[in-house]
Amino acid sequence: MTNPAPETIAPSLALIEQLAHEAISTLPEPFREPATLIRLRIEDFPQDEMLEALDLTDAFELTGMYEGTPLTEKSVMDQPTQPDTIWLFRRPILDEWAERGDVSIGDMVTHVVIHELAHHFGWSDEDIAAIDPWWE
Template sequence: MSDGFWHDRLAPGLDDLEAIAAKAYAELPPEIRALCGDILIRVAEFPDDDVLDEMGIESPFDLLGLFQGIGLAHRGEVRTGQPPNMIWLYRRPLLDYWAEHEETLCALVRHVLVHEIGHHFGLSDEDMAAIEAEAC
């Protein structure tokens, strides 16, 4: 690759990461996607300060993704007005992590997405690794 390849390139934006996340989600096993139901995937630059405070995280770069909602393992009676389950992916922390590690951005986004979906299902790390391996 020549130096010219990066000459006019910009860091992936929010739309780019949303497209990567959508592709990673589409590549998950169909039975996992079916169980996810109406889960929403969103991308933001950084987590909100209230999220960081609630989790006791000092640096916004320390959180790559977050599941917000009621996981299947804890779901009981659905209440009116309950916000949908969401997975947040955070662009700047993801890019920072990507720059420091030997992993493609797509693989990193898939890993974080599967990890956050794992929170939705209450899965173990081994279960999440198996889902991620099947999606590759």
């Protein structure tokens, strides 16, 4: 049996994680370094508890999720109970990527990462657009 061509294989969890790290490495200063402190978790699908908390019933509706306290709400007096985390969900990302058909998987992952970082940094829509000109 021959191995399938690499371009016919769905991107793996490891590739999604690599693309997410690459997206973070290209952030403008002063965001790049603080973004590296956020934990990345890549899973095929969100956990049932995550869907319930967001009042979602379809796991394919959630491509990513920020879990933590946004910087705009943190105090130096706060004791962290867990690291800030960005969750990326491979199967919903792949589903949206395939449906769109007009963006690379790297661009799709970058878009999701930027959206989740916006929750952490408290970015406005204008801030997001300056960093991720998705529509271009």
